[in-house]
Amino acid sequence: MKVNLFINNEDVTTEHYDEVKDPGRLSETAGYIAKGDASHIDQAVQAAQQAFLSWRQTSLEERMSILLESAEEIEKNASSIASVTAKENGILLSRTVDEVKAGLMEMRNMIELAPSAFQQQIIEDESGWVSVVKRPMGVIACIVPWNAPIILTLQKITPILLAGNTIVVKPSPTASMGVVAILRMMAGSFPPGVINVVLGGGDVGSALTSHPLVRKISFTGGGSTAVAIMKSAAETLKGVHFELGGNDPAIVLDDADLNEVVPKIVEGAFRRTGQFCFAIKRVYIPYDMYDEFYEKACELTDAYKIGHQLNKAATMGPINNQLQYVRISELIKRLEDSGVNLVKLGKRLEPENWENGYYLQPVIVRDVDPNAEIVTCEQFGPVLPLIPYHTEEEVIRMANNTEFGLGSSIWSSDFDRALGVANQIEAGMTFINGHGQTSLGSKHIPFGGVKQSGIGREKSIEVFNEFIEYHGINYHKKQS
Ligand code: NAD
Numbered sequence: 430m431k432v433n434l435f436i437n438n439e440d441v442t443t444e445h446y447d448e449v450k451d452p453g454r455l456s457e458t459a460g461y462i463a464k465g466d467a468s469h470i471d472q473a474v475q476a477a478q479q480a481f482l483s484w485r486q487t488s489l490e491e492r493m494s495i496l497l498e499s500a501e502e503i504e505k506n507a508s509s510i511a512s513v514t515a516k517e518n519g520i521l522l523s524r525t526v527d528e529v530k531a532g533l534m535e536m537r538n539m540i541e542l543a544p545s546a547f548q549q550q551i552i553e554d555e556s557g558w559v560s561v562v563k564r565p566m567g568v569i570a571c572i573v574p575w576n577a578p579i580i581l582t583l584q585k586i587t588p589i590l591l592a593g594n595t596i597v598v599k600p601s602p603t604a605s606m607g608v609v610a611i612l613r614m615m616a617g618s619f620p621p622g623v624i625n626v627v628l629g630g631g632d633v634g635s636a637l638t639s640h641p642l643v644r645k646i647s648f649t650g651g652g653s654t655a656v657a658i659m660k661s662a663a664e665t666l667k668g669v670h671f672e673l674g675g676n677d678p679a680i681v682l683d684d685a686d687l688n689e690v691v692p693k694i695v696e697g698a699f700r701r702t703g704q705f706c707f708a709i710k711r712v713y714i715p716y717d718m719y720d721e722f723y724e725k726a727c728e729l730t731d732a733y734k735i736g737h738q739l740n741k742a743a744t745m746g747p748i749n750n751q752l753q754y755v756r757i758s759e760l761i762k763r764l765e766d767s768g769v770n771l772v773k774l775g776k777r778l779e780p781e782n783w784e785n786g787y788y789l790q791p792v793i794v795r796d797v798d799p800n801a802e803i804v805t806c807e808q809f810g811p812v813l814p815l816i817p818y819h820t821e822e823e824v825i826r827m828a829n830n831t832e833f834g835l836g837s838s839i840w841s842s843d844f845d846r847a848l849g850v851a852n853q854i855e856a857g858m859t860f861i862n863g864h865g866q867t868s869l870g871s872k873h874i875p876f877g878g879v880k881q882s883g884i885g886r887e888k889s890i891e892v893f894n895e896f897i898e899y900h901g902i903n904y905h906k907k908q909s
Pocket residue numbers: 572573574575576577581599600601602629630631632633634635638649650651652654655657658672673674675705706807809835877878882883
C-alpha cells in the first residue's frame with residue numbers, strides 16, 4: 430500500500446516514501462507513506478486558505494449535512510479502515526473496530542450539538558442594538574498522534590469544519606494510512622481545499638505550525654512536542670489548542686467491592702497496551718485492602734494473551750513504535766535494577782513471533798514509593814504501579830501531586846462519598862466507578878486536561894468556542 434499526500438482533493442506524490450513496519454511483525458511492511466516537506470505544507474495551507482473564502486459562506490445546515498454524509502461514507506468502509514489502522518499502529522483489530530464506531534458517535538454528537546452552539550445572540554435596549562456572531566477563524570492545523578488516530582482525528586476535525594474553518598491535517602508517521610483513508614473519503618463530500626493532508630514527521634509538523642496563514646493549531650500528542658509548537662506559534666501569534674498526556678490516578682476507597690472494581694481498573698490500565706492518554710497510570714489502595722487488590726490484579730493481568738494485533742485470540746497487542754518500546758523497556762529495566770517488587774505477567778500467544786514485534790508483558794509494580802519515577806511519569810505502556818495509603822486526605826494529596834491533570838477515577842460503593850473526593854481532584858475529568866466516559870459523558874463532558882495535560886477542550890458543546898472568533902456589531906440608536 431502506497432499513500433500519497435492529499436491537497437485540494439488531489440493526490441500529490443513526493444520524491445521519498447517511508448516504509449511503515451507492522452509493529453507486531455517487523456519482518457512485514459504495513460505500507461509506504463509519502464514524505465512531505467515545507468513546500469507541500471505551503472501548497473496545502475494555500476489551498477485551505479483559498480477554500481476558506483467560500484467555505485466560510487456556507488450555512489451551518491449545509492456543513493452539518495456534508496459531515497453527516499461523510500459519517501455515512503466512513504461507516505460503509507469501517508471495516509477496511511480498521512484493518513489498515515490496526516496493521517500499522519499495532520492496536521488490536523477488535524479495539525480499532527470499536528474506535529471507528531466511537532469516532533462516528535463523536536462526529537454525530539457534535540453535529541447534533543452544533544445548532545445550539547452557533548445561535549446568533551441579539552440584544553437590544555433603547556440606546557442600541559447588539560449582535561454577537563461566532564465566525565470561523567480560517568485555516569486550522571490539526572496534528573494527531575498514533576495511539577488512537579481515527580477517533581482523535583474525527584473528534585478534532587468535526588467541530589473545526591462545522592464552525593466553517595478549513596484544515597490541514599498532519600497525522601503521525603506511524604499511523605497515517607487509516608487517517609488518510611478517512612480524510613480522502615470525507616473530502617469527496619467537501620469542496621476542494623477544505624480538507625488537506627500532508628504526511629511526515631516533526632519537520633513537516635513544524636513547517637505547518639509556523640506557516641503564517643495558519644490561524645490556530647489543534648494538537649494532540651506529547652508535552653515536549655507541545656512546548657515546541659507553542660514556541661513556533663508565538664512567532665505569528667497563533668492560538669493553540671492542546672490535548673496532551675496524563676498520569677491518571679485511580680483511587681480505591683475502603684468501601685469499594687474489589688470483585689467489581691479490580692477487573693475494571695486492570696482494563697482501564699492495560700487496554701490498548703496502556704497506550705492511551707487517559708489510561709489509569711497509578712492506583713491508590715487502602716493498606717488493609719492492598720494485598721487482596723494485588724492478588725486479584727495479578728490474576729487478571731496474567732490472563733492477557735499477548736499477540737499480533739490481527740490475531741483474534743490476542744487480548745493485548747504490541748507497542749506502536751521502536752522509540753516507545755525502548756523507552757518503556759528501559760523504564761522496566763530501571764525498576765528491576767532498583768530492586769522494587771514487580772511481576773511480568775500475561776501469556777505469549779505467538780512465542781515464535783515474540784522477537785519479531787514490539788511485544789512487552791504487562792507489569793504490576795507493588796510497594797512502590799509514591800514519588801518513584803514509575804508513579805510520577807506518563808509510562809504510556811503496560812506498567813502499573815500500586816500505591817498503598819492510610820487516609821483520604823493523604824490520597825487526595827498524592828493524587829494531586831503532579832503536573833498532569835487529564836483523567837482520574839474514584840472507586841467506592843458510596844456515591845456521595847466518591848463525589849466528595851472527586852470534587853477535590855485536580856483534573857479535567859473524574860470518573861466514578863469506571864475509567865472513561867459513558868455515552869452521556871462522551872456527549873456532554875468537555876474532554877481534556879488541566880495543568881500540563883492540555884489547553885482547551887474537545888467534544889461537548891464547549892469545543893465550538895475553541896475554533897471561532899466572536900464578531901460583535903453594535904448599532905447606536907438615535908436618542909429622541
Ligand atoms: P508526539 O508528540 O511525539 O507526536 C504527535 C504528533 O506531533 C505527530 O504527528 C508528530 O509527527 C507531530 N510532531 C512531532 N514533532 C513536532 C513538531 N516539532 N512540530 C509539530 N508537530 C510535531 O506524540 P505521540 O508519541 O505521537 O503520542 C503520544 C502522546 O500523545 C502521549 O503523551 C499521549 O498522552 C498523548 N495523547 C494525548 C491525548 C489527549 O487527548 N489528551 C490523546 C492521545 C494521545
